[in-house]
Amino acid sequence: MTIILYDIPSKLPIKAWSPNTWKTRFCLNYKGLPYRTEWVEYPDIAEHAKKHGLKPTGEKNPWDGGPYYSLPAIHDEATGVYISDSWLIAEYLEKQYPDTPSVFPNNTKGLQEALGNTYDSLLDPLWNFILPLTAGRLNPRSEEYFIRTRSLAFGKPLAEVLPTGEQATTDWAQIKEIMNKVDGWFAKTDDKGPFILGDVISWADFEIAGNKIWMKVIWGEDSEQWKDVASWNGGRWENLLKAVEKYSSVD
């Protein structure tokens, strides 16, 4: 009896790259729950979801208006449950395995959700920098699917979404400014430790760390972009990745 984590593979040695599936991987590792990964290529996600009764995670995808199916999803062999959406998976794991460390300690769910909502909505300028490069890290079938669907979503070829010249400078500065804001939140408690709750890990740390792993593996750790991000805010984001390293293993 184990848990199966459905994740999207990349061609990179670490394989795992998606910020969303990373949130679930962190939760499973942190809770010490036995699991194994089953890799699902992009064009197979919808079929896979329908086959297992996994619910869509969005009403309409932006390329053909059909239901949006995404990963992570898990299957818990112990209960027979199939469940999608990283937040709902976390809630399920909290409830089903109450003796494992909580990712929502001290009833902080509402505050965690507030931070998560905000973090997501602030980071709009990031997608243009990272989605076009994400495509090239995927296996050929996923790459083709990703480019096709995201180009439809953007209304132009995905490669052209990447900011260049002055636009790139402005948009990058905006990302930096956003991270300064997020740094300000962490700074409020950081005499107590590297996490948003000081020395206690929680959901928001995994959310932000997942986002940062995405940058690091897609751009590459020696890229200008990642080196820049890693230098921001006194190295806070690189330090956060170090602090969650023991929960970062990929089976």
Next chain:
Amino acid sequence: MTIILYDIPSKLPIKAWSPNTWKTRFCLNYKGLPYRTEWVEYPDIAEHAKKHGLKPTGEKNPWDGGPYYSLPAIHDEATGVYISDSWLIAEYLEKQYPDTPSVFPNNTKGLQEALGNTYDSLLDPLWNFILPLTAGRLNPRSEEYFIRTRSLAFGKPLAEVLPTGEQATTDWAQIKEIMNKVDGWFAKTDDKGPFILGDVISWADFEIAGNKIWMKVIWGEDSEQWKDVASWNGGRWENLLKAVEKYSSVD
């Protein structure tokens, strides 16, 4: 030996109305610290601050570019300290009176700040509805000062800021949508109680309750506006005010 809370008076029976000074009043009441209020009219705030070495709370005010002085501020007679800015005051009280109940329980400062930042920035559409009416609730000297400075800040007479017709309908709907979002945060923990941390009060509750008291006293509890807000989200905001009622006394 007591604490003096500097607050801005209104003509209303409850006198206290400012969402910012309410945050501090809630903190003092919740912590059970003895205090009394000294009322400072708007045109006297800057002078009062300079006299006591209270720092500006903003670099530039939007009407003449000078330093922005605001209330709340407190003077702690026991330590001689004068301090402005509701967040800094809360931090001071936490440190100085560690045996009183904390408004940042379990190292949630960073999460509280994230919620507060977001709540503030989301509520832009509210100002147009409430600032013009706020003026009329103040004593004459403050009213004159408030209308003059805020008209300069908006670049038009304050009375004209109030949305009308279709604009009012659209902007009001936007406020409702924002509160739906905030309701979603509370809903994540609300099986545990009326507060963002379930059954434990914290800073974010006082921030949101202060904002709601402002609406209730400026518009009036029998106004269409307040009755509408009170009906939103299953009565969550009226219930929050009830839940903090025991910390809502004004001396």
